[in-house]
Amino acid sequence: MSHVDDDIQSGLFRVHRQAFLDPDVLAEERARIFERCWIYLGHESEVAEAGAFQVRELGVRKIVFVRGRDGVVRALLNSCTHRGAEVCRERRGNANSFQCFYHGWTFSNEGRLIGVPGEEAYGTGFSRAQLALREAPRLEQYRGFWFVSFDPEIAPLADYLGGAAEYLDLVADQSELGMEIVGGAQSYAINANWKLLVENSYDGYHAQIAHARYMKYLASSGAVGLPEGRKWNSVRDLGNGHACIEYTAPWGRPIAHWVPAFGESAAPEIAEIRAKLEARLGPERAHRIATTSRNLGIFPNLVINDIMAITIRTFHPLAPGRMNVEAWSLAPRGEPPEHRRHRLENFLTFLGPGGFATPDDIEALESCQRGYASTPREWNDISRDTGAAEPPITGEHQMRTFWRRWQSLLAPNVTSLREGRRAAGR
Amino acid sequence: MPQAASALSRADVEDFLFAEAALLDEWRLDEWLALFTEDATYSVPSTDSPESEPSDTLFLIADDAGRLRSRVEQLLGKTTWSESPHARTRRLLANVRIRRTDGARIWVTSNFVVYRMRSNQTAAYVGRYEHVLERGEKGLRIQSRRAILDLESLRDVGKVSFIL
Numbered sequence: 001m002s003h004v005d006d007d008i009q010s011g012l013f014r015v016h017r018q019a020f021l022d023p024d025v026l027a028e029e030r031a032r033i034f035e036r037c038w039i040y041l042g043h044e045s046e047v048a049e050a051g052a053f054q055v056r057e058l059g060v061r062k063i064v065f066v067r068g069r070d071g072v073v074r075a076l077l078n079s080c081t082h083r084g085a086e087v088c089r090e091r092r093g094n095a096n097s098f099q100c101f102y103h104g105w106t107f108s109n110e111g112r113l114i115g116v117p118g119e120e121a122y123g124t125g126f127s128r129a130q131l132a133l134r135e136a137p138r139l140e141q142y143r144g145f146w147f148v149s150f151d152p153e154i155a156p157l158a159d160y161l162g163g164a165a166e167y168l169d170l171v172a173d174q175s176e177l178g179m180e181i182v183g184g185a186q187s188y189a190i191n192a193n194w195k196l197l198v199e200n201s202y203d204g205y206h207a208q209i210a211h212a213r214y215m216k217y218l219a220s221s222g223a224v225g226l227p228e229g230r231k232w233n234s235v236r237d238l239g240n241g242h243a244c245i246e247y248t249a250p251w252g253r254p255i256a257h258w259v260p261a262f263g264e265s266a267a268p269e270i271a272e273i274r275a276k277l278e279a280r281l282g283p284e285r286a287h288r289i290a291t292t293s294r295n296l297g298i299f300p301n302l303v304i305n306d307i308m309a310i311t312i313r314t315f316h317p318l319a320p321g322r323m324n325v326e327a328w329s330l331a332p333r334g335e336p337p338e339h340r341r342h343r344l345e346n347f348l349t350f351l352g353p354g355g356f357a358t359p360d361d362i363e364a365l366e367s368c369q370r371g372y373a374s375t376p377r378e379w380n381d382i383s384r385d386t387g388a389a390e391p392p393i394t395g396e397h398q399m400r401t402f403w404r405r406w407q408s409l410l411a412p413n414v415t416s417l418r419e420g421r422r423a424a425g426r
Numbered sequence: 427m428p429q430a431a432s433a434l435s436r437a438d439v440e441d442f443l444f445a446e447a448a449l450l451d452e453w454r455l456d457e458w459l460a461l462f463t464e465d466a467t468y469s470v471p472s473t474d475s476p477e478s479e480p481s482d483t484l485f486l487i488a489d490d491a492g493r494l495r496s497r498v499e500q501l502l503g504k505t506t507w508s509e510s511p512h513a514r515t516r517r518l519l520a521n522v523r524i525r526r527t528d529g530a531r532i533w534v535t536s537n538f539v540v541y542r543m544r545s546n547q548t549a550a551y552v553g554r555y556e557h558v559l560e561r562g563e564k565g566l567r568i569q570s571r572r573a574i575l576d577l578e579s580l581r582d583v584g585k586v587s588f589i590l
Contacts, residue, residue, distance in 0.1 A: 092474075184475045184483040186486065187474065188580035188583075213506050337481065341482070344484055345493075347484065348486075353585035354485075356500065359506075363508040370545075
């Protein structure tokens with residue numbers, strides 16, 4: 001059966017709750033989505049120097065994201081080619097080599113096998129060259145965002161990103177010096193299906209209710225109006241299941257919309273950042289970067305929300321009703337310390353497991369997951385603004401973009417279109 | 427040297443911290459907030475960066491006095507869905523040590539386990555507190571309160587939706 005019911009004529013779009021509950025669906029997602037798409041690994045700033053490494057958990061796989069002494073970035077699978085133990089047991093750091101503690105095999109930070117205790121015991125068939133650490137079959141980057149794929153045949157990353165590249169540009173263009181991940185990662189778990197966080201991350205419909213307390217805080221902190229100039233409220237289907245909502249919001253933006261909560265002393269600094277943006281990118285693009293908020297979903301599991309600060313968020317399912325989440329703050333490199341402080345404070349007002357909003361999102365997602373257990377044969381309705389020529393961010397076009405792609409990858413031979421089902425006589 | 431601070435015993439500090447913990451477990455958050463100075467801060471570092479500062483590192487919580495007041499107001503309101511209805515919590519404090527005194531200020535560390543019970547799940551937050559206390563006319567006040575988690579991540583506990 002199709003888990004997606006897409007009735008274009010009546011404007012009805014539904015997703016079956018088994019999509020969030022069924023372990024077989026998760027197994028299919030692992031095989032057909034997580035193994036076959038480009039999956040976010042990390043940002044270039046996290047492996048800036050030779051030897052710098054980060055161990056990343058991509059579902060069940062642990063990957064050493066590392067820059068070798070040759071300057072090349074690699075995605076090494078964290079398993080000794082001898083008998084399989086993990087060769088890197090720190091979460092991050094800088095290393096010339098990784099030595100397996102089990103029998104002492106040593107690998108360079110380029111993945112080459114460079115040391116085997118008692119090597120003379122092996123026969124002529126033993127080849128160091130063939131025993132390098134295994135790498136993810138594909139590794140590519142766009143504007144400093146590194147992705148891996150386990151499908152050797154996958155299209156190049158730039159093709160896969162499609163229209164999403166434009167929105168990554170709107171983030172990467174914020175500094176002429178490049179962007180960097182700020183220290184301090186928010187690592188947590190949610191007892192809900194991973195696709196609920198996809199939906200939630202660009203859901204403009206829930207904000208006024210689910211985030212009532214944040215909105216009240218925002219108003220009390222003096223942010224009451226929208227930035228001057230053009231008001232945005234758009235949703236874009238970016239191809240391949242990616243979608244973005246772009247809108248004008250009342251919160252302050254470190255780049256570069258001042259609000260009273262930043263304090264009077266920060267106003268000249270923000271004006272200066274804005275002026276530099278204009279000089280570098282022209283008034284129109286600078287205005288867009290400075291005043292619009294953008295929630296970007298890159299299929300399947302990367303969210304880059306450039307809102308009151310920039311968060312990169314990625315998540316992997318452990319079970320139908322549980323996911324691990326990693327979130328970071330991305331910021332312009334070389335940002336003045338006082339401005340960096342404002343940015344981080346602004347981040348924390350809304351974002352993260354201790355913020356004034358994310359905990360309520362987590363609560364909502366877990367509540368949905370519990371609700372599905374009570375109603376496993378029911379459907380979710382995702383039909384808002386199906387008829388709109390230019391759907392607003394309070395609609396659900398962005399989620400439908402995700403779900404259509406999800407269904408087409410999960411079951412390529414099953415159509416989600418009602419019309420199609422009728423034509424096939426089902 | 428002001429004799430006030432030097433005269434403070436560990437038992438005095440423990441009495442204060444135990445009373446503070448009771449106010450939190452009883453969700454008497456207005457009274458808890460009244461323990462803070464006007465310029466107070468409350469912070470929780472990210473689990474991968476326990477020894478850092480919120481000015482240049484992403485924390486989980488880094489409240490100044492204004493955001494702390496707002497946090498308490500939100501937690502006592504009805505639209506903080508993650509804590510409405512609010513969780514049960516129980517704090518166990520131990521290993522209280524006065525680390526330093528300087529005039530009216532006292533630096534205190536203690537170890538904690540905070541249990542949070544909600545939706546039939548129990549989460550254990552393990553770590554240490556760093557309190558900077560000030561001794562004034564109204565007795566001890568909290569100038570800075572940092573809860574540093576020993577957890578390697580929040581995966582086992584989910585979030586920090588209450589006052590840790």
